[in-house]
Amino acid sequence: MRKNNPRDNPFAEETIDLKHLEKILDEFKGQKGAIIPVLQRAQYVYGYLPKEVLQAISRKTRVPLTRLYGVATFYAQFRLARRGRHIIRVCDGTACHVRGAPQSIEAIGKAFQIEPGGTTPDYKYTLEIVYCIGSCGLAPMAVVNEKVHANIEPDKIVDELKKLD
Ligand code: FES
Incomplete structure (x- = not known):
């Protein structure tokens, strides 16, 4: 064990x-x-x-x-x-993509040194890319653990993620 x-x-x-x-x-x-x-x-x-x-x-x-x-x-x-304690799912479906999801994915990647599909070495975060979670009107979208984040922006979502313990 x-x-x-x-x-x-x-x-x-x-x-x-x-x-x-x-x-x-x-x-x-x-x-x-x-x-x-x-x-x-x-x-x-x-x-x-x-x-x-x-x-x-x-x-x-x-x-x-x-x-x-x-x-x-x-x-x-x-x-x-x-996987990490916090599962970050960022939508990169068409609506989210055209409204800037790639910039948030890049910002999260830079902030936590994490690739899409990867987990940080301390197992705090796992970043997953998903394709449409059915809320395109609120794009770009992310779901962190069970919490839905609408209209995400790179700096704001990174700040939110940093607050997680
Ligand atoms: S494309 Fe992201 S919620 Fe539909």
């Missing part, structure tokens, strides 16, 4: 407590074809699917690890890499 709390030391490896996985596996015990719900629940608990978790699922369910990786990489809903 890996130790340390990333909140205490942002550069530390996070703790993977497999105890939570036991409950999930108990719940689906004996159910054939439950790989996807097990992976979904595991991802919900851990935020992504760490190697240790996939190995433990494989051991307990006797589903080969390669098959678990196959499923996890096939479906876009699954993530194999750890």
Whole structure:
């Protein structure tokens, strides 16, 4: 098991407590074809699917690890890499693009040294680009965690993001 709390030391490896996985596996015990719900629940608990978790699922369910990786990489809903505490989604769909989304994406990238799709080394921020979130009238749009930001501007969105703890 890996130790340390990333909140205490942002550069530390996070703790993977497999105890939570036991409950999930108990719940689906004996159910054939439950790989996807097990992976979904595991991802919900851990935020992504760490190697240790996939190995433990494989051991307990006797589903080969390669098959678990196959499923996890096939479906876009699954993530194999750890993400930041704050998920920044900036829309770069057509309406947002023409109204300046690229400038905000660039400003966020510069401010936090982060590429689209990437996560800062301290796991504070993950930047994702999405394509239309259905609010084109308020473009350019961003969603930070669950909060919607309309008519974003480069400096303002960077300031908002800096306020996050
Ligand atoms: S293009 Fe961004 S919300 Fe539609």
